[in-house]
Amino acid sequence: MMELLTLVDFKDTKIDPNWGPFDYLLHVLHVDQQKLQKSQNAPPPPPTLCKQDHTGFKLRSKFNNSVGLKRKRNLKAVEEEDDGDQVAPKLKPNRIKKQEKSVCPIPPPDLPPLFRQLIVEEMGGRGLVLVIQKTIFFSDINPTASRFSIPFSQVKTHDFLNEAEAKELDDKNSMQVWLLDPSMRGTSITLNKWVMRSSSLYVLTNTWNSVVKNNQLEKGHMVQLWSFRMNSLLCFALVKL
């Protein structure tokens, strides 16, 4: 059973002033692995710190999701702003024809070399798996919704979850994972599993809004979500195509 990190886990951390945000990400992963290994009575191999200048890293646990939550623009204001960009503001946004939607090129494009180099060579990531390739819809960038939906029907494989994680998702419907966003910033994010009556989906929530904002994600953008593992920790990489 994976335990969440707390401030106590970082009491021995010595901050190097030269660390970039990405180094903090790697350190957190290291601490997480140590904790995991301790619980299994085996010392973990430390991940290699790199000196890339990635920004935007932040740490959140599922127990402080609401801490520091600020009120944001109300929905009406958001809609009014959005209407300004739409051709027919009085009408519902036109649905995208299925042919324009998440039609995955066959074969789907491989992970960009820059991402592969960062994940595999610098982060020591293993087991890269394409989880989904989809077009971003309004609901994916709607700040009120604050979620990225991953419909089961579009998921390439569910193998990115091991048995324990699948069980955790079934039991608690959510788990904390790491997301490497298109600008290569590391973010802690919540992976939820929503079971609907006729279908199910995975949903990235919680810090998704900041990913949208930081990467200027917009409706219509094609993205890929890759999964990989840092030691045993489940991580994702979001790639904008």
Add this chain to the structure above:
DNA sequence: TCAGCGGGGCTCTAATCACC
């Protein structure tokens, strides 16, 4: 015709505000 899925509405919870 019908299954699938995006869009968005409803409800509950939590944060914040206003007032005492």
Add this chain to the structure above:
DNA sequence: GGTGATTAGAGCCCCGCTGA
């Protein structure tokens, strides 16, 4: 500081459009 009102976030699920 306590309490009720207001507002926004999060989770869930229904509606209806689209394409097979």
